[in-house]
Amino acid sequence: MSSLNVLLRKEWRENMRNFKLYWIPIVFIIFGVIEPISNHFLPEIMKSVGNLPEGTEFTWPEFRGEDIFVSLMSQYQMIGILIIILAFMGSISGERKSGTATLLYVRPMSFAQYFLSKWIVVNVVVLASVWLGFFAAWYYIGILFNSVAAGEVFTFLGTYSLWLVFAVTVVLALSAWLSSGGAAGLSILILLVFQIIDGVVGAYWTVTPWKLSVYASTAFGASADQSAFWMSVGLTVALIIALVFFGIYMTKRNAAKTLV
Template sequence: MKQLGVLFQKEWRENLRNYKIFWIPAVFILFGIMEPVTNYFLPQILDSVGNLPDGAVIEIPPPEPAQILAAVLGQYQLIGMLVLILAYMGTIAGERKSGTATLLYVRPLSFTSYFLSKWMIAGLIAIISVWSGLLAAYYYTFLLFEQVDFVKFIQFAATYSVWILLVVSIVLAASAALPNPGFAAAVALAVVFLAQLGDGLLGAYWTVSPVKIPNYAAQWLVDGPVRADFWWALGIALLLIAMAVTFGVWMSRKNAADTKV
């Protein structure tokens, strides 16, 4: 436990020095603000670039606040996932390739603490980023449109946080298993986006896939998801997170000998 605390502090300082703790939340906040602001000014934008005849009036019914917050998830599912994968693809593989991991490996090291410290920091920053962005979207949606019930918003954001932790776990497990950051990023991207693509094509045949968690998160803003399907999907996601962490610990130990000296 003491070693985990020391390694956690090391990872915190490292993420502070490379500004990940600042720029990752900034990206999520930016996209969180853009969706309600863009929807609010959409008629003026279309009017200025639409080359419409004189006297033509564009009337677009204002979107529902729940639709705006759900659309923010659409941004996060593409840009947000890419940001997290690129930010943490070299967390372990990069240390091995550059040789900096040698400074740790020559000491008595618990690889469980080693991996968990990186997973905890990456997960913490990812969760802070997502909640910051969603809270910004919630505030501007309230400011420009109407208020969404805050309890529903909490359920919405908390459910999506599980999906974010799953993505972070996949990225770090890939970084532990593969020899370089680029390869780890490619595999993590393939796993995440192919899973989403497969669910989009065949998802009607199953309802308990963890890939459906973003959809279930958005459903909390309206009537809520079907409880049985939601809890099964959540349980499978938590199991996959535990499996990815266990796999990451094992691969960190197994590949320690491949560290560049």
């Protein structure tokens, strides 16, 4: 356990030195602030720059605060996931390529501790960043739109956080297996392309990790099949555990490829 604590501190300091601990939260907070403000002032913006013919009347939909949360989640689902992939695709493969991992492998630690230290710290950074982004949005939603119940917000965030943990685990497991470029490409396929496919033809199935964002939005009063929801949660947790073990195995297997 002492080795794990040392590795956790090492990972935390590394994320501070490369500024991921700062710029990733800032990016998510900026999106969280922009989403409610831009939606609130969108009618005025379109009237001023839309070049609509004089006398044209256009009825804009009346957004609720709950709609803004779901809209922001859609932004995070594409841009946010891409940020996570690009920021952490080289977490393990990059250390193999640079030779940094050699300095760690010769120390009294296990490959499980090495992988888990990265998994824990990256999840902390990602979840804290996303939650700060949603909290920033929540503040402006309360000012510009309607008040959203705390219970609904935390249910929404809890469900969506499980998807984020799955996304982080995919990226790190692939980083342990492949090069940084390979991890990025396959992560984009699994997390972004499959997400698009699920959105297009996903009506034919209800149990999948890619449905968690949909189930998260049902926290705001929409109906959902609870059995499918809990089966998706169980499947996602099982996949996360399997990916963690896979990542540990590939970290150990590829240790010999580390440059000296």
